[in-house]
Amino acid sequence: MWITRVSIKNPVFATMMMVALLVLGLFSYHRLAIDQMPGVDIPIAVVWVAYPGASPEAVETDLTKKIEDALNPVSGVRHIRSRSREGSSLVIVEFDLKTDINAAIQEVRDKLAQIRPSFPREAKDPYVSKADSDDDQAVVSLALSSDKRSLRELTTITDQLVRKRMENVRGVGTVTMSGGVKREVQIQLRPEAMRALGVGVDQVITALRSENQDMPAGSVTLGREERLVRVEGRIPSPEAFGRIIVARPRGLPVYLEQVAAVVDGQAEETSIARVDGRRAVSLEMVKIRGSNTVEVGAGVLAAVEQLKKELPPDVKLQVLSDNARFIKASVENVQHTILEGALLTVLIVFLFLHSWRSTVITGLTLPIAVIATFTALYAFGFTLNFLTLMALSLCIGLLIDDAIVVRENIVRHLGMGKDHHTAAREGTDEIGLAVMATTFAIVAVFLPVAFMGGIIGRFFYQFGITVTVAVLVSLFVSFTLDPMLSSVWPDPAESRFRRLPWLTRLMDRFEAGVLWAHRAYGQVLDWALRHRGKVLLIALASFFGSFLLVPLIGSEFLPKSDESELTLRLTTPVGSSLAYTEAKTAQVEEALREFSEVRLVYSRVGTSNGKNTAFLNVQLKPRAERERSQMELEQVFRQRVRSIAGVELSVGWNKPIQLAILGPDSAELARLAKVIEERITKVPGVTDFESSEKAANPTLAIRVNRDLASDLGLSVGQVAAAARPLIAGDAVSTWLAPDGQNYDVSVRLAARDRRAVADLGELP
Numbered sequence: 001m002w003i004t005r006v007s008i009k010n011p012v013f014a015t016m017m018m019v020a021l022l023v024l025g026l027f028s029y030h031r032l033a034i035d036q037m038p039g040v041d042i043p044i045a046v047v048w049v050a051y052p053g054a055s056p057e058a059v060e061t062d063l064t065k066k067i068e069d070a071l072n073p074v075s076g077v078r079h080i081r082s083r084s085r086e087g088s089s090l091v092i093v094e095f096d097l098k099t100d101i102n103a104a105i106q107e108v109r110d111k112l113a114q115i116r117p118s119f120p121r122e123a124k125d126p127y128v129s130k131a132d133s134d135d136d137q138a139v140v141s142l143a144l145s146s147d148k149r150s151l152r153e154l155t156t157i158t159d160q161l162v163r164k165r166m167e168n169v170r171g172v173g174t175v176t177m178s179g180g181v182k183r184e185v186q187i188q189l190r191p192e193a194m195r196a197l198g199v200g201v202d203q204v205i206t207a208l209r210s211e212n213q214d215m216p217a218g219s220v221t222l223g224r225e226e227r228l229v230r231v232e233g234r235i236p237s238p239e240a241f242g243r244i245i246v247a248r249p250r251g252l253p254v255y256l257e258q259v260a261a262v263v264d265g266q267a268e269e270t271s272i273a274r275v276d277g278r279r280a281v282s283l284e285m286v287k288i289r290g291s292n293t294v295e296v297g298a299g300v301l302a303a304v305e306q307l308k309k310e311l312p313p314d315v316k317l318q319v320l321s322d323n324a325r326f327i328k329a330s331v332e333n334v335q336h337t338i339l340e341g342a343l344l345t346v347l348i349v350f351l352f353l354h355s356w357r358s359t360v361i362t363g364l365t366l367p368i369a370v371i372a373t374f375t376a377l378y379a380f381g382f383t384l385n386f387l388t389l390m391a392l393s394l395c396i397g398l399l400i401d402d403a404i405v406v407r408e409n410i411v412r413h414l415g416m417g418k419d420h421h422t423a424a425r426e427g428t429d430e431i432g433l434a435v436m437a438t439t440f441a442i443v444a445v446f447l448p449v450a451f452m453g454g455i456i457g458r459f460f461y462q463f464g465i466t467v468t469v470a471v472l473v474s475l476f477v478s479f480t481l482d483p484m485l486s487s488v489w490p491d492p493a494e495s496r497f498r499r500l501p502w503l504t505r506l507m508d509r510f511e512a513g514v515l516w517a518h519r520a521y522g523q524v525l526d527w528a529l530r531h532r533g534k535v536l537l538i539a540l541a542s543f544f545g546s547f548l549l550v551p552l553i554g555s556e557f558l559p560k561s562d563e564s565e566l567t568l569r570l571t572t573p574v575g576s577s578l579a580y581t582e583a584k585t586a587q588v589e590e591a592l593r594e595f596s597e598v599r600l601v602y603s604r605v606g607t608s609n610g611k612n613t614a615f616l617n618v619q620l621k622p623r624a625e626r627e628r629s630q631m632e633l634e635q636v637f638r639q640r641v642r643s644i645a646g647v648e649l650s651v652g653w654n655k656p657i658q659l660a661i662l663g664p665d666s667a668e669l670a671r672l673a674k675v676i677e678e679r680i681t682k683v684p685g686v687t688d689f690e691s692s693e694k695a696a697n698p699t700l701a702i703r704v705n706r707d708l709a710s711d712l713g714l715s716v717g718q719v720a721a722a723a724r725p726l727i728a729g730d731a732v733s734t735w736l737a738p739d740g741q742n743y744d745v746s747v748r749l750a751a752r753d754r755r756a757v758a759d760l761g762e763l764p
Contacts (some may be wrong), residue, residue, distance in 0.1 A: 004428045007480040008421060014484040018368055018477070025371030028378035033292035035383045036327045038639060040458045043095040044131035045108050046073070048608070050088050050124040054727040055699055060084035062120050067091045070111045074646050076104055081660070086574075086610055092131070097454065097750055101130060122724070127647075130289075137282035138176075139293055140300040141320040142618070143602065144272065145280040148314045152266050155180035157315060158281045160741070163302050165346060166285055171296035172287040178604050179273025180281045183743045185238045185735050186263040188750040189726065192761040193221065193259045199247045199590045201722045203531050205258065205732045205747055207246040211235070212733045212745065234736055238264040241735075241745070260747075267744065268729070272582050275320065277589055282320065282604065294331075297324020320602045326563055334389040341396040342366045349404060351510050358407055365403040366396065368481070369474040376469040382462045391466035398442055402435050402478035410486045424487040428479060439475045443468050562623050562630040568616040571648040576612040584647050585614045592618060597626040597633055638687065650688035669693070727754060 007014035050061050064084045068091060076099035082091045095104050105128060110225050112126045144158050158180060166175045189204065217229040235241050242257030256262065265758075273282040287296045288327055301319065308317055345366065350359040354555060370392055382388055410427035418426065450464025451457065528535045572581045582605045589601045600619040607613050620630065628636070634651045643650045659676065673693045681689050702723060704716050724730065729748035736742055 001429055001432045003476075003478055004432070004479050004483045005425060007484040008424055008487045011484050011488055013502055014480050018140060018364075018481050021368055021372040021473070023373070025374040027375075029371070029374040029384075032374060032378055033383040034294040035385045036293070036323075036330060038385050038387055038459055038462045039162060039289075039383060039482050040455070041101045042131045042455065043076075043097055043099050043101050043104070045093040045095070045101070045105055046129050046131055047091040047093065047108065047112065048088065048127045048129075049119070050608075051120065052087050052122060052124075053724070054087055054120075054122070056084045056086055059089050059263060061718055063089040063123060064091060066115055066118060067112065067126075069258075070115045071108060074104065074107050074111060075099075088370045088608060088610075097458075105130060125497045137323060138321070139172075139287050139288070139296050139323050141602065142283045142285075142300075142304065142317060143275045143283075143320050143361040144315060145275060145278055146315045146319050149312075151181050151281070154281045154315070156741075157311070158283065161310070161636040162307060162317070162672075163283060165307060166283060166300065169285070169296070169303050171287050171291035171299060172285050173291075174286045176284045176286070176319055178271045178282045178284070179279065180271075181269055183737070183741075184265055184267040185743060185747065186265045187241065187242065187256065187488050187744045187747045188261045188263055189747065190259055190261065191749070191753060197247070197254050197259060198249050199254055199259050201725055201747070202718075203247045204260065205730070207244050207256070208241075208279075208733045208745060208747070211244045212241075212735070217747060238735065242328070250439075261750065267746070269578060270606055272578065272603075274582075274585065274589065274601075274603040274605070275318070276593075276601055277586065282478050282602070290368075294324045294328050297322055297328075319602070320618070321565060326565070330386060330561075331384060331389060334386065334393060338370070338389065338393045338396060341393060342370075346398055349400065352514075353404075353407070353509070354507055354511075355411075357489055359410065360483055361482055361489070362400055362403040362632040364481060364485075365400050365474050365477045368477050369399045369470050373466060373470045377462075377466065380465060382466070385462070387459065387463040388466045391463045392470060395470050395691065398467075399474040400709040402439060403473050403482050405431055405435055405438075406478045407486065410483065414490070420490045421487045424483040428483045429487075431637075432479065432724060435478065436475065442471050446471075548592045560631065564622055564630065566618050566620070566630060566634060567652060568641075569616060569650045569652075570616060571650075572612040572646055574612060578606045578611045581612055581614055584644065585616070587644050588641055588647065588649070590618065590743075591644065592616070592637065594640070595633070595636070597621055597628060648690070652688075655688070655690070 031104045047067060049067070051059050051063055054062070064082045067089065068080055068082060071077065071091065071093055074093070074546060076095040077093060078095040078096055080091065081094075084090075084091065093104075093108065095101065095353075104586075109126075109128050112128065116125070142162070144154050144162065146154055148497040149157075155177075158177060163175050163177060167170055187204065187208070189201070196198070211233060212235045213233050213412055215231040215233065219226050219228045222228075235244075239262065241262045242255060242260075244255050244256045245253045247254045247261065275282075285296070285300055287293060301322070304317060304319060317732075343432055346359060347361050350356070353359060353362070373392065377384070377388060406428055409431045410424050413423035413427040414420065416423075446464050446467040448464070450461045450468070452460060568588070570581075570585060572584050576584075585603050589603060592598050597620050598618060599621050602617040602619070603614055604617075605611075605614040607615060620626065620633065623629075638649060638651065641647060657670050661669050661672055661676070663672075671695050673691050677689060677691055680686055702719070703717050706716070709715065709719065725747045726749045729746050731744040731746045733745040734742040735745050
């Protein structure tokens with residue numbers, strides 16, 4: 001082959017080609033991102049819209065149906081699923097596999113922007129994201145706690161110092177805070193005083209908005225200078241809000257302090273974070289899509305160490321979970337496996353070839369092929385992940401096959417009395433076509449794996465390409481480096497191991513074992529040739545019998561691993577308050593801490609799924625320090641939590657099997673859902689069954705008497721506009737505090753005035 005002849009005639013050129021492959025490979029290796037799984041664009045868009053205080057029925061009518069109608073014409077849409085919960089709408093849009101998800105996401109945003117004006121004023125802006133299981137998960141979770149400071153002080157430290165420091169870490173995308181309570185200036189209205197003085201809610205809100213602001217008034221020229229003029233109307237302190245005039249009935253001023261109490265307090269809690277039973281403020285860092293998870297994790301941990309030196313001594317900052325640590329450990333385990341496999345492969349080659357130099361010549365193919373493959377991974381935009389490293393681990397034995405065949409044939413030609421150059425050239429040429437056929441046969445097996453259809457095909461794309469590139473590089477090395485080294489580095493004529501007599505004895509024993517195996521194989525082969533019918537019968541029975549074992553094996557998209565960490569989802573009855581859900585969460589935490597395998601329990605109560613939902617992150621001791629596996633503990637935890645009344649528990653984030661019942665009659669759908677639940681829960685192996693059909697959230701309806709309202713000059717809209725600030729509260733302005741932070745100024749009834757149904761009938 002011409003490439004072999006060029007390498008033999010130009011050994012320096014062949015050597016520099018190998019050095020170039022190694023340099024490029026090492027350069028690429030240090031720039032490859034490290035992740036657990038390949039970055040795959042799943043063709044699913046998720047739309048989430050918050051609508052605070054709204055019932056599921058109102059969310060469906062005012063948000064969900066509008067969103068579904070707007071997104072249905074988007075190109076490439078296959079299915080649209082939605083879920084309307086109290087205070088939020090979730091719409092999941094599934095596209096065809098060939099759809100460009102980035103273009104589809106932009107089209108979804110454009111459609112939502114068109115219908116945004118039709119949303120209720122209280123609804124928040126839609127949040128659109130891709131369905132990415134890795135990039136949407138927190139890389140690192142932190143918690144701040146203190147025995148001396150209040151939760152409000154901890155929140156201030158977290159928001160103004162820790163959160164900002166985390167946002168500056170390279171690769172961190174979003175930082176989500178849970179469990180904090182913000183300072184808030186509360187205007188707690190007194191209904192009796194408002195009725196007595198004839199003051200309405202709208203007058204209070206208007207006064208707060210107009211009296212608490214700085215307004216520019218232009219500029220004036222004073223000689224050679226020009227000065228800006230502004231009207232300073234900012235309220236200097238919370239107490240000063242009480243002197244705002246909110247109305248002038250009959251020409252007499254009514255001050256805010258006459259109809260409301262001004263309280264420098266804190267906003268109502270929307271979420272709670274707990275670490276081992278204690279209140280805390282937590283932060284979760286989500287990386288920017290495509291960034292290196294391990295580097296992001298390392299950057300966050302470095303920032304944590306620096307913050308520990310800056311925080312007050314009584315404030316404890318701890319790392320709750322580090323996903324980067326698990327990914328790094330998984331990748332290192334696979335890398336160690338690759339190294340062990342390579343060493344064992346080289347050892348086997350040495351035992352059979354009985355030559356140091358032959359072992360080195362063939363063994364060099366392994367590191368060169370593996371390292372050179374990193375160049376292709378970097379060029380294709382791949383990452384070092386479980387599948388690419390598994391591909392390299394799988395083909396370790398394949399990479400050295402070509403080199404062994406080439407070297408063995410060159411040695412055979414040397415035994416025929418040829419010189420080293422001639423033996424290297426003719427030995428390689430003789431089996432070149434056969435080696436190429438073997439290599440291309442391997443490529444023909446693995447390359448189609450990269451182009452399989454469906455989501456699985458997208459995950460295995462990097463796997464198939466990695467194996468293909470690696471074996472092709474090994475073929476190139478076998479036709480260049482191996483013949484070149486064989487031509488310039490022949491085996492010595494004297495005994496190969498004369499300085500190591502113990503190694504000679506070891507090789508002799510191994511050779512004796514190979515001869516014994518050869519004789520035994522000959523006997524087995526002789527028997528097989530004399531009993532061909534029996535051999536064929538055994539072969540056919542083994543072949544068809546294997547099909548009977550397939551159903552017993554089972555199948556999984558990805559194998560389950562023991563990560564020493566699991567997530568529990570806890571749900572209390574619909575309509576439960578945040579305090580009730582926290583109390584039940586505390587019971588579950590106490591039950592989990594009964595197990596010696598549990599190291600730490602981190603809980604988040606009142607997530608975006610509602611006040612009746614909590615997520616518990618359970619940290620287990622390392623696998624070497626416990627007898628039971630993670631899967632065994634999951635079953636034990638389920639059994640233990642079942643004894644706690646008023647709690648439903650599920651393990652993990654996702655449900656591998658989902659069913660949808662479609663139909664126009666919601667009552668009939670609810671009945672069928674109940675029937676299906678009764679049958680499915682009886683199936684062996686089914687756990688954590690959950691239905692989206694929940695009991696209706698208890699609701700109090702304010703029905704306006706339109707005739708009476710008309711006589712009083714009121715519309716339904718005016719009644720609703722007055723009721724919402726009183727019950728749900730409304731942030732109508734902000735107050736600039738001396739620490740330079742802006743805090744909300746909210747208008748609401750005091751808690752004591754909205755605890756009973758009768759109180760709602762007395763609203764002004």
